[in-house]
Amino acid sequence: MSKNKLRHMRTFGALSLASQVEAALSFVTTAALVRLAGAADAGQVLFAQAVAVVWFLLWDPRLEDAQQRFVPSEKMHGPGRGTQLYYRLVRLDFVAGVLATVVGVGAAMATAGLGWISTELLWLMVPAVLGAGVATPAGSASAGFALADQLSRMGRTRLVLAPLNCAVTLAALASFGPVAYLAATVVTGLISTIVLTVGACQRVREACGPPAAEPVPMPPGLVPFLVKTSATxxxxxxxxxxxxxxxxxxxxxxxxxxxxxxxxxxxxxxxxxxxxxxxxxxxxxxxxxxxxxxxxxxxxxxxxxxxxxxxxxxxxxxxxxxxxxxxxxxxxxxxxxxxxxxxxxxxxxxxxxxxxxxxxxxxxxxxxxxxxxxxxxxxxxxxxxxxxxxxxxxxxxxxxxxxxxxxxxxxxxxxxxxxxxxxxxxxMPEAPTARSSSGAPREKSASAT
Structure with missing residues (x-):
């Protein structure tokens, strides 16, 4: 088996194992919530989380596709240009998340003040919005590991974080109830985001070099591409x-x-x-x-x-x-x-x-x-x-x-x-053709295959 195939298998194994562990632990926390809180109260918690996610749909720029498409091309245009573009987009992701979180919490409090939602639901909505807010840069972190060809490292990091996050969340739920359950997701989500984002920035710096000293303009075509992928x-x-x-x-x-x-x-x-x-x-x-x-x-x-x-x-x-x-x-x-x-x-x-x-x-x-x-x-x-x-x-x-x-x-x-x-x-355009030794045309092969 070639080294390339072995590397792909290791990456798939790390990512798949991390995803499975995260899914299993999410399964466990949801089951614990349903059993301890009952169908109605658990439904209120899940409803609050759904509202928070929908709120962030309007604010989260979702930059990961644009990062993976444009950072490699900027890397080819000069040393450090790819790193600088990645850092710039990460900062944009953080700013958007903070702004959306502040406005979302304010909107929830205003809605409760007007009597449109109950005080009990407000106590669920606020930590739900905070929990969704701290997770907004997660996509940029994943893109950074992918750009540096370090997805297996990201998988191992997630594999360590997942059980710790689950333990904290379950302890909060069992000790103090649904509100503490949501508050714990804020703390664990923030820690995970910081760890993954710092790691991604380090990996991109190693792969693309230190950020360029001079300002780098946004690549042409990035904004239209970003609008479409963010909306998607x-x-x-x-x-x-x-x-x-x-x-x-x-x-x-x-x-x-x-x-x-x-x-x-x-x-x-x-x-x-x-x-x-x-x-x-x-x-x-x-x-x-x-x-x-x-x-x-x-x-x-x-x-x-x-x-x-x-x-x-x-x-x-x-x-x-x-x-x-x-x-x-x-x-x-x-x-x-x-x-x-x-x-x-x-x-x-x-x-x-x-x-x-x-x-x-x-x-x-x-x-x-x-x-x-x-x-x-x-x-x-x-x-x-x-x-x-x-x-x-x-x-x-x-x-x-x-x-x-x-x-x-x-x-x-x-x-x-x-x-x-x-x-x-x-x-797709036709691939360029080359002549084989026998004189017959053959299709140019991709290095990715």
């Missing part, structure tokens, strides 16, 4: 958090909890395959730059075969044990959600079979494609939440109806992504 990231998160938000508004806190419980297995699966997208991005970007259509096709279809097979296996294994798992983790009253949990897992497996859809459009220089796609899919998904709350009276029935509706929507979107793949590859 916001829409992606909005589709997930918006479900909890609308579920709380139209179906009540219990529905928020039921949807969270039913989606726990699908979230765990998504964390398992998420490192595939992180590793595909640079490969697809290089293949796109070299106009190597065959490499793009191969990487996309191979990843579909890998993640699709893992998804099918996960669904097959989960079907007979889903009720038992829910009873062991959340309690006997949640076993009625076993069918909804399996259906949502199947939807996640379908979505995972086109995991390259997360990175293919921006890697090939078409970030607007994914934005349009996610806007359409997100609008449909949020409409489904409202629809099921109007069709059924019980929260359990609403959750099951939403699961089946989401599965049907995912079937359509998966087929559309393969169509998008074909269109984008067709739009």
């Amino acid at each position: 990231g916001s829409v992606s998160v909005a589709s997930e958090s918006g479900v909890s938000l609308l579920a709380g508004v139209f179906g009540g806190p219990a529905l928020v909890t039921y949807l969270k419980v039913a989606a726990s297995m699908s979230r765990f699966f998504a964390s398992l395959i998420s490192p595939v997208a992180a590793q595909l991005y640079p490969r697809l970007a290089e293949a796109g730059a070299l106009a190597h259509r065959r490499a793009v096709w191969r990487d996309a279809l191979r990843s579909s075969a890998l993640t699709g097979g893992i998804g099918a296996l996960a669904v097959a294994v989960t079907i007979p044990v889903s009720a038992l798992l829910l009873r062991l983790v959340y309690g006997a009253e949640y076993t009625a959600l076993s069918t909804a949990a399996v259906v949502l897992l199947a939807a996640a497996a379908l979505r995972g079979s086109v995991i390259w859809g997360k990175v293919l459009p921006p890697a090939l220089g078409f970030p607007g494609v994914r934005l349009v796609f996610l806007l359409s899919e997100g609008a449909c998904q949020l409409s489904l939440v409202v629809f099921v709350t109007q069709q059924w009276a019980r929260a359990q029935d609403m959750a099951l109806g939403f699961a089946w509706s989401s599965f049907c929507l995912t079937m359509v979107s998966t087929g559309c992504w393969f169509l998008v793949l074909r269109i984008l590859v067709t739009m």
